[in-house]
Amino acid sequence: MTKTWHRPTLRVAGAMAVLTLVTLGGLLFDGRVLQGAPLWLKPFKFAVSLAVYSATLSWMLSLPHKGKRWTSGLATLIATVLLVDVALVAIQAARGTFSHYNTDDDTWNQVVQFMFQYSIPLMFLANVVLAVILSFQRLTAGNSRSVTWAVRTGLSLAIAGMAVGYLMIFQFDKHVETTDAAGRAVELRGGHSVGVPDGGDGLPVTAWSTTGGDLRIPHFVGMHGLQVMILLALGLTAVALHERTRLRLVLIAATGYSGLLALLTWQALRGEPLIHPSTTTLAVFGCLAVAVATAVGWTITADRAAPAPVRQPVPRR
Structure with a gap:
């Protein structure tokens, strides 16, 4: 393969x-x-x-x-x-x-x-x-529209995540004087943190800031939206659902993921740490989660109520 x-x-x-x-x-x-x-x-x-x-x-x-x-x-x-x-x-x-x-x-x-x-x-x-x-x-992966749209939306999310990376470069007013590993003085222009200097307290492994906003978070989430959407679509193919239902679920997920990416970008630009969200951030996230859960629930309920697709017999020649 x-x-x-x-x-x-x-x-x-x-x-x-x-x-x-x-x-x-x-x-x-x-x-x-x-x-x-x-x-x-x-x-x-x-x-x-x-x-x-x-x-x-x-x-x-x-x-x-x-x-x-x-x-x-x-x-x-x-x-x-x-x-x-x-x-x-x-x-x-x-x-x-x-x-x-x-x-x-x-x-x-x-x-x-x-x-x-x-x-x-x-x-x-x-x-x-x-x-x-x-x-x-249309990508003809087993004639699956859900996979086709997973690729389309995933690529769009990845491009949006790449675009967030430019926000780090465009912090023109951010000038930091620091030293490298050998102790040499270095001036940095731009950076990934918002509201705090780069290099402060961060989360384990990722080192994402725990004291201010961090543009690396939406950059990462967007970049890997492609993998999330494709894995979701492939996972749905193993579930006994109508193809149109799988497609709707993919589109709902893409919409919800886009909303999450926008929320994380907004949070970072406000200088707010990921692990210390404000009441406003939590409220927006809650509304987004409820909207996605409601759409998913309605879609699955409609799928169960729909008659099973009837396969047409293949005529013999």
């Missing part, structure tokens, strides 16, 4: 899996830190996240669809940019310095920042074009 998968993205997924092991070794045996976090934590998270994302793209492009030459070329471009960018993140970690927002005039760092300046928009644009191409056709 893997022979039909898109090979460049599959190879990148394998490379990210190897990098995950390498960075895990760094976490275990390299005690250096950046802004209070383990030096190798960032490349570790990048490797895990992009291994999953690349593997998902590889599988997705194995679905029968038109314009495979275009989608394959775009995915190859995405895979190349991902590989280069994560390699740069890992190299900067090995050097004991910051990969993003770093204004150091060191020659190599200037090369890294120059690469990010052009590669990130290029990858974003390639994902947008890929999503547009796949959105105007």
Whole structure:
């Protein structure tokens, strides 16, 4: 089956899996830190996240669809940019310095920042074009409309999550003077935290801020909406439901997930920690949860009340 998968993205997924092991070794045996976090934590998270994302793209492009030459070329471009960018993140970690927002005039760092300046928009644009191409056709995965729409909505969510990443860069008024792992002075422009400096108290593993807003949260949630939607659609195929019911559930989930992504972005921009939500945030989340649960309940009830589909006999020739 893997022979039909898109090979460049599959190879990148394998490379990210190897990098995950390498960075895990760094976490275990390299005690250096950046802004209070383990030096190798960032490349570790990048490797895990992009291994999953690349593997998902590889599988997705194995679905029968038109314009495979275009989608394959775009995915190859995405895979190349991902590989280069994560390699740069890992190299900067090995050097004991910051990969993003770093204004150091060191020659190599200037090369890294120059690469990010052009590669990130290029990858974003390639994902947008890929999503547009796949959105105007039906992916014939067992003639499943629910899987088709899971891919469409999942790609849209992933692109929205990527777009949130630009909010980190556009914090132009955020200037932080800090030191790298070797004690050298570094100035950072931009950042992921809102209302507090980067590098404060954070959650285990993710290091998401527990004292202020953190744009990495909606960035992560959006990026992996693609995996959530596809897994949901594939899981629903194992349930005895009408195809139209599975499609409705996928669309309800996509709507609810979009609402959650918007809520998390709004929460972060208000400088509010994920684990300390305000009354307003909780109220909006509660309304969203009730709306989704109500829609799901109504859909399943309607499915049970509907007559079972009748299979037409195949005429003999």
